[in-house]
Amino acid sequence: MNVVRAQSVGAVLGSGVTMRAAIRPCPAVSQADRPAAALxxxxxxxxxxxxxxxxxxxSPHLRVTRYEVVHSALDAYGWEPARVRAAHPSGAAIDRMDExxxxxxxxxxxxxVLRRILGARALTHPLTGRYLFPWRRLGSVLGADHKSVQRWHRDGVAIILSGLG
Known part of the structure; x- marks a missing residue:
């Protein structure tokens, strides 16, 4: 940690801001890659x-029977393991998703194929944040090397960025 940055961290910490807020992000991503990373x-x-x-x-077909029916005594007492679900997304999140x-x-x-790669790679689990389709799995589905799939993904992102810009 250099002296100038250490002094600025000390000055900021003295004003009540946490250490996490005082440290600036590392410029590992170049300026050219920032729009791609944001996309x-x-x-x-x-x-x-x-x-x-x-x-x-x-559904329109089952509008009359909207209440659940208990089929057995085990279901009535909740002896079924609880399932964890992600919270329902907000309306603003759905609008951003559509866009x-x-x-x-x-x-x-x-x-x-580029659409399929970008769409499949965009699917991340809401609770864990893990990709549903890692690079190697996409490569095996498409019958290509995972490095080629990564290159095609970059090409698709570049096409979208040029279309938006």
């Missing part, structure tokens, strides 16, 4: 929101 973060947020949305709800997933349409139709 990837938005796509991953959209994938997380998509997976956090409830997959059940009222970010709409960006995939910027990729031309003839390059549909």
């Amino acid at each position: 990837i973060a938005r796509l991953e947020e959209a994938g997380t929101t998509l997976l956090a949305m409830p997959n059940t709800g009222y 970010a997933l709409g960006w995939l349409a910027i990729i031309p139709e003839e390059r549909f």
Whole structure:
């Protein structure tokens, strides 16, 4: 830690700000990669929101029977293990999801593999934050090397950035 940064951290800590807020992020990401990183973060947020949305709800067919029926005594006493679900996303998060997933349409139709890669890579689990499709799994599904899939992902992000900019 150099002297100038140590003095600024000491001055900031004296004013009541925590150490985490005093340390500036490391400039490991170049200036050219920041829009790409922001785009990837938005796509991953959209994938997380998509997976956090409830997959059940009222359907027009079963509108009359909206109350659950207890089928056995075991179900009545809650002897079923509890399932942990992510919180339902807010309306603003759903709007951001719609906007970010709409960006995939910027990729031309003839390059549909790039759309699939970006869409699959955007799906992150809402509770753990893990990717549902790691690079190697995407590579095995597409029949390609995982490094090629990473390069195609970068190409898809570049196409979307040029279409948005």
